[in-house]
Amino acid sequence: MDNKKRTNEWKRHGVQAVWALLTNSYLLGFAQGKIYKGKLKNLCVPGLNCYSCPGAVGACPIGAMQAVIGSWNFKFAFYVAGFLMFVGALMGRFVCGWLCPFGLVQDLLHKIPFFRKIDTFQGDKLLRKLKYVILLVFVVLLPMFLVDIMGQGAPYFCKLICPAGTLEGGIPLVLLNQTLRGAVGWLYAWKNVLLLITVFLSVLIYRPFCKYICPLGAVYSVFNPISVFRYRVDKDKCTGCKACAKVCRMQVDPTKNANHPECIRCGACKKACPVKAIR
Amino acid sequence: MRDFLRAPRGGICLAVVGLVMMGWGIFRGELPVVLEKAINICLECIGIG
Ligand code: SF4
Ligand code: SF4
Ligand code: SF4
Numbered sequence: 001m002d003n004k005k006r007t008n009e010w011k012r013h014g015v016q017a018v019w020a021l022l023t024n025s026y027l028l029g030f031a032q033g034k035i036y037k038g039k040l041k042n043l044c045v046p047g048l049n050c051y052s053c054p055g056a057v058g059a060c061p062i063g064a065m066q067a068v069i070g071s072w073n074f075k076f077a078f079y080v081a082g083f084l085m086f087v088g089a090l091m092g093r094f095v096c097g098w099l100c101p102f103g104l105v106q107d108l109l110h111k112i113p114f115f116r117k118i119d120t121f122q123g124d125k126l127l128r129k130l131k132y133v134i135l136l137v138f139v140v141l142l143p144m145f146l147v148d149i150m151g152q153g154a155p156y157f158c159k160l161i162c163p164a165g166t167l168e169g170g171i172p173l174v175l176l177n178q179t180l181r182g183a184v185g186w187l188y189a190w191k192n193v194l195l196l197i198t199v200f201l202s203v204l205i206y207r208p209f210c211k212y213i214c215p216l217g218a219v220y221s222v223f224n225p226i227s228v229f230r231y232r233v234d235k236d237k238c239t240g241c242k243a244c245a246k247v248c249r250m251q252v253d254p255t256k257n258a259n260h261p262e263c264i265r266c267g268a269c270k271k272a273c274p275v276k277a278i279r
Numbered sequence: 280m281r282d283f284l285r286a287p288r289g290g291i292c293l294a295v296v297g298l299v300m301m302g303w304g305i306f307r308g309e310l311p312v313v314l315e316k317a318i319n320i321c322l323e324c325i326g327i328g
Contacts, residue, residue: 037318079313227290
């Protein structure tokens with residue numbers, strides 16, 4: 001059951017919302033069922049934000065990475081990998097807690113009351129490794145090796161899995177654009193089923209997509225232990241009361257590892273600590 | 280800010296390596312591929328292609 005003591009998270013949600021609005025501020029796209037075509041799309045945004053969202057003014061790093069890896073003349077994406085390394089080395093998964101629109105969507109969905117909320121389950125820890133497999137297989141290996149006669153690989157994560165693409169790009173564009181509406185088929189249905197499952201599970205479990213599936217979260221998680229922005233627990237102040245671990249919905253115990261790969265830097269533990277031992 | 284100043288050198292070095300990689304990627308012409316993908320509706324993302 002979800003018996004966590006809730007810390008007030010609305011300040012963080014405010015930052016998430018402002019960032020989501022800023023990076024999806026091409027309102028004309030929503031009005032016309034089109035997407036932004038300007039030069040800003042050379043730049044990646046730090047979070048999982050589909051570049052086929054009518055409002056998106058930047059490029060999704062996971063989509064961009066597959067595009068470059070899958071293009072016939074490049075087999076490695078230095079620009080996007082460098083961007084992820086730069087952001088990850090500075091902030092780690094702070095991006096997940098504060099700067100990712102799909103993280104915000106899951107945060108809000110989890111606020112919907114349900115008679116049974118699930119904190120953790122048998123196999124939870126093992127299942128969290130799945131995101132690394134998805135990163136390797138769908139974002140890197142398949143676009144690199146499963147190519148057409150021109151040597152061009154498809155963005156397989158976008159094509160077969162990504163529910164953010166369906167929510168932010170697929171649904172609005174198909175609703176607003178008649179030509180696209182005529183082209184929907186089994187793949188569209190499949191991706192909508194995955195989105196529905198993600199939505200339902202997000203009500204039950206805190207951020208299931210982030211915990212088990214997201215390849216971008218997987219990349220940033222690797223940087224968490226060494227990122228410039230990190231947490232420290234003052235051992236002299238800490239009384240071992242575990243208030244921090246109890247409040248964490250990513251199931252991290254900051255007293256054991258304040259920079260665990262699963263920590264999304266939401267700050268709930270910092271607020272919950274009665275002696276302010278986490279900085 | 281204090282956190283930033285007390286940062287482990289490793290993180291800063293990696294951030295610099297990231298910047299160098301970005302520069303190398305731009306130099307060898309990866310940006311047009313990113314832009315081309317981002318400014319055309321991605322049929323795979325929206326579940327049509
Ligand atoms: S489908 Fe998902 S991974 Fe692909 S570009 Fe869109 S948000 Fe990014
Ligand atoms: S794990 Fe992925 S979807 Fe979740 S907040 Fe991080 S980048 Fe966004
Ligand atoms: S350890 Fe703290 S900051 Fe990290 S996810 Fe848990 S509550 Fe949030």
